[in-house]
Amino acid sequence: MVGVLRIHFSDRDFRYVQWARSADPMWEAFLGLHVLSTPPARLPVWLRPWRHRAVERLQDPELRAACRLLRDLAPADAAYFPDFLTPAESEDGMAAALRTLRATPGPRLARELREAARYRALPGWTRRLASGDRDLLDRVADAVLRFHAQLVAPDWSEVEATVAADRDGRLETLDGGTVAVLETLAPFVWRDPVLSAPYPVNADLYLRGRGVRLVPSFFCHTEPIAIADPNLPSVVVYPATHGPYGPAATDALAALLGTARTRVLRALTVSSTTGSVAAHLGMPASTVSGHLKVLRDAGLLHSERAGAYVVHRLTGRGRHLIGR
CATH class of the missing domain: 1.10.10.10 (Winged helix-like DNA-binding domain superfamily/Winged helix DNA-binding domain)
Structure with missing residues (x-):
C-alpha cells in the first residue's frame, strides 16, 4: 500500500533549505541500480537508452557480482534501505563518500540492517556485515565504486547537466521566496507547513530547525527518497525535471x-x-x-x-x- 512522506517545516527551517549544486554520486549509483532492475516499459523514455547500455556492459562477471551484492542491500522495491549506504559526505564526491562508508561504526551497521530486516528478509551474509565485518564492508564499498565507474561515470556529463538544469530552473522562482520554490517540486505538494509526496510507507520527517538538503537526481523517476534516521542530516532526493519534449x-x-x-x-x-x-x-x-x-x-x-x-x-x- 502506498504511503505518504510528510516533511514538517518550522519557521527556522526556511533559513536552512539547501539545493545540491551538483549530482550526488552515491545516490545516483543506487538509483541507477534501481533503474537497471526495472523493466524498460516501466521507465520514462530518457532512462531507457542508459539502461540498454548498462545491460550491454554487464558482460563483466565482476560487475554482475557487484550488482548482486548491492541489490541484496538496496533492492529497487525496498521500502527502506540502510542510510549508511548514502552518507552525507557524498556531496563532496565519491572518494569522501566511500571513506565514510568504509568507516561506518559497527553499532550503526547492526542498527540499520536490523531496521531493513523489518521490511524484508535479508540474505544470510548480511549477518556478518551487521556484526561489523570490515572486510565485507570494504567489499560493499568496492561494489559501489565498480558500479559507478563502469555504469554511471560514462554518462556523468548527462547526469550533471540534467541536475544543473533542474537546480537553475527551481532557483529562477526564488524571487517569490522559499515556498515558491518548494511549490515547484512535483510530485511534492505544499500545504503550509508540510511538504508531502507519495512514498512506499507512511513517514514523517520533522526538520526541527535544521533545514533540509534537496538533491535532484537523474535516475530517480518515481517517488522521492529521504534519509530515514531523524538524527542524521535531513536529505531528500527527488526526480530532476528533464528537458521539454514535443x-x-x-x-x-x-x-x-x-x-x-x-x-x-x-x-x-x-x-x-x-x-x-x-x-x-x-x-x-x-x-x-x-x-x-x-x-x-x-x-x-x-x-x-x-x-x-x-x-x-x-x-x-x-x-x-x-x-x-
Whole structure:
C-alpha cells in the first residue's frame, strides 16, 4: 500500500533549505541500480537508452557480482534501505563518500540492517556485515565504486547537466521566496507547513530547525527518497525535471542549431553510420558528414570505427540537448 512522506517545516527551517549544486554520486549509483532492475516499459523514455547500455556492459562477471551484492542491500522495491549506504559526505564526491562508508561504526551497521530486516528478509551474509565485518564492508564499498565507474561515470556529463538544469530552473522562482520554490517540486505538494509526496510507507520527517538538503537526481523517476534516521542530516532526493519534449522543444533546438543539423542530431537516437543517417533523412552523405563534424566538435556526438564503417552515437551532452 502506498504511503505518504510528510516533511514538517518550522519557521527556522526556511533559513536552512539547501539545493545540491551538483549530482550526488552515491545516490545516483543506487538509483541507477534501481533503474537497471526495472523493466524498460516501466521507465520514462530518457532512462531507457542508459539502461540498454548498462545491460550491454554487464558482460563483466565482476560487475554482475557487484550488482548482486548491492541489490541484496538496496533492492529497487525496498521500502527502506540502510542510510549508511548514502552518507552525507557524498556531496563532496565519491572518494569522501566511500571513506565514510568504509568507516561506518559497527553499532550503526547492526542498527540499520536490523531496521531493513523489518521490511524484508535479508540474505544470510548480511549477518556478518551487521556484526561489523570490515572486510565485507570494504567489499560493499568496492561494489559501489565498480558500479559507478563502469555504469554511471560514462554518462556523468548527462547526469550533471540534467541536475544543473533542474537546480537553475527551481532557483529562477526564488524571487517569490522559499515556498515558491518548494511549490515547484512535483510530485511534492505544499500545504503550509508540510511538504508531502507519495512514498512506499507512511513517514514523517520533522526538520526541527535544521533545514533540509534537496538533491535532484537523474535516475530517480518515481517517488522521492529521504534519509530515514531523524538524527542524521535531513536529505531528500527527488526526480530532476528533464528537458521539454514535443514540437516546441524541436522548434527551439532548430533555432539554435538550424533545421538540418537538428534533424541529423535527432537521427542519432540510435547509433548510426553516415550513410544510414543520410538515407534515413534523404540528405546527401557529404552534407550529413559536414553536420556530423560540427556536432562532434561541439561534444554532442562521438564517432568510432567499427570494421569498414564509422559509427556515430550521441554523447551525454547530446542526449540531454534533445531530451533523451
